[in-house]
Amino acid sequence: MAHSDERTVFRAPPAALADEQSQLEPFEWYERMRRTAPVQYDDKLNRWHLFRYEDVATVLRDHERFTADISSTDIELVDGDPFETPGTTTSMLRTAPPDHSRRRSFATPRFQPGTIAEHREEFGEIAADLLDSIEPNSTVELIDAFTHPFPITVIASLLGLPAVEYDRFREWSLATTELSPTDASAARQAREEMRSYFSKLVRDRADGDGDDLISLAASNDALSHEETVTFCTTILVAGNVTTVNLITSALWCFAEFDLFDDVRSGAIDRETVIEEVLRYRPPAQSVRRVTTEPVTLCGTQIDANELLVAYIGSANRDPVRFDEPETFVPERTPNPHLTFGGGIHFCLGAQLARLEADIAIECLLDRFSVIEPDCSSLRPQSLVYGVRELPCYLEP
Numbered sequence: 001m002a003h004s005d006e007r008t009v010f011r012a013p014p015a016a017l018a019d020e021q022s023q024l025e026p027f028e029w030y031e032r033m034r035r036t037a038p039v040q041y042d043d044k045l046n047r048w049h050l051f052r053y054e055d056v057a058t059v060l061r062d063h064e065r066f067t068a069d070i071s072s073t074d075i076e077l078v079d080g081d082p083f084e085t086p087g088t089t090t091s092m093l094r095t096a097p098p099d100h101s102r103r104r105s106f107a108t109p110r111f112q113p114g115t116i117a118e119h120r121e122e123f124g125e126i127a128a129d130l131l132d133s134i135e136p137n138s139t140v141e142l143i144d145a146f147t148h149p150f151p152i153t154v155i156a157s158l159l160g161l162p163a164v165e166y167d168r169f170r171e172w173s174l175a176t177t178e179l180s181p182t183d184a185s186a187a188r189q190a191r192e193e194m195r196s197y198f199s200k201l202v203r204d205r206a207d208g209d210g211d212d213l214i215s216l217a218a219s220n221d222a223l224s225h226e227e228t229v230t231f232c233t234t235i236l237v238a239g240n241v242t243t244v245n246l247i248t249s250a251l252w253c254f255a256e257f258d259l260f261d262d263v264r265s266g267a268i269d270r271e272t273v274i275e276e277v278l279r280y281r282p283p284a285q286s287v288r289r290v291t292t293e294p295v296t297l298c299g300t301q302i303d304a305n306e307l308l309v310a311y312i313g314s315a316n317r318d319p320v321r322f323d324e325p326e327t328f329v330p331e332r333t334p335n336p337h338l339t340f341g342g343g344i345h346f347c348l349g350a351q352l353a354r355l356e357a358d359i360a361i362e363c364l365l366d367r368f369s370v371i372e373p374d375c376s377s378l379r380p381q382s383l384v385y386g387v388r389e390l391p392c393y394l395e396p
């Protein structure tokens with residue numbers, strides 16, 4: 001695969017997204033690339049970048065020609081990848097059939113829309129408790145106070161973690177996902193602590209009949225111990241880094257387009273506008289795959305064993321698929337965005353994330369009549385797409 005002697009680091013950002021402004025607004029680059037070089041080889045990073053909706057959808061849906069399993073390549077998963085811990089069993093996200101369904105299918109019923117919807121009241125109470133501790137008539141760092149602790153507490157509750165552990169759990173999550181400034185060794189240490197913490201819980205719950213996700217995974221004989229621990233850490237990480245950004249980006253969009261009153265009054269449908277936030281500012285901007293055979297995309301031939309980066313954030317703004325793609329249209333329907341991926345790796349937590357966003361926004365808008373995010377000096381996060389801080393003035 002490598003076209004130069006340099007190693008191929010999985011998540012290295014392209015040169016066009018080197019500075020903070022372009023990380024926050026990569027959409028001009030996407031637009032230019034869709035027009036001028038929709039399938040482009042990057043010889044610095046040894047990979048192909050794909051920008052058109054049709055190509056991104058093909059890559060997502062055809063797991064036989066485009067695999068997420070990189071175990072037989074020379075790509076390195078270095079520290080800093082939020083979804084993998086180097087040196088341990090890779091997650092279902094990097095697993096191909098038939099192993100993939102063994103690692104995923106036992107959990108699928110828990111994430112069906114109907115099952116997820118049963119948690120509405122419980123999650124609403126979690127949101128209300130967090131909002132209770134916000135001092136009204138003040139400016140708060142809303143990610144710290146609400147949009148980050150909420151999904152973590154929800155996922156901790158689904159995993160069946162004791163309430164007293166939530167703070168530690170949150171610290172690990174912050175350290176491993178770099179939401180707060182931290183160094184690589186702190187992240188590695190947090191990941192190791194997290195694995196040994198889950199390892200003990202998995203052993204403790206192997207024979208139990210608990211209803212939580214850890215017990216479900218631990219009592220599944222089809223998974224090895226290491227695979228079970230990886231399942232738990234994947235759910236933890238995948239389940240909160242992205243969702244915090246969905247909720248935060250929703251508030252960012254509502255501020256940018258002056259939508260708070262219309263969403264609060266119901267003039268704009270909450271579920272519909274959340275889909276548009278998902279399209280417009282997708283928390284995961286890209287996915288990676290490796291070709292298993294020579295392929296042709298948009299007239300360009302690509303060899304087998306090539307790394308592809310498929311830009312969901314660009315596909316979601318492709319004028320071939322969406323009218324007025326650069327405009328935020330709160331009532332856009334249908335909205336066939338690719339934000340949760342597609343095919344066999346389609347996001348396991350999509351319905352959970354949608355419900356969490358719906359509850360978070362409903363509770364926040366019910367509680368506060370004035371919500372004023374300060375969007376004047378936004379800075380991007382490093383690992384997933386979204387802002388690092390969102391100071392916000394709140395009045396009941």
Ligand code: HEM
Nearest residue numbers: 092093238239242243246283287340341345347348349353
């Ligand atoms: C807005 C929030 C979320 C977004 C944007 C998102 C996005 C994605 C995307 C794009 C993928 C596919 C990656 C690929 O094909 O390479 C994925 C997979 C996955 N997501 Fe999510 N996700 C979100 C929330 C969640 C939540 C709450 C959970 C918690 C259970 C979760 C668990 C997973 C898992 C386990 C996979 C791997 C599925 C597989 O490989 O079969 N995600 N997610």
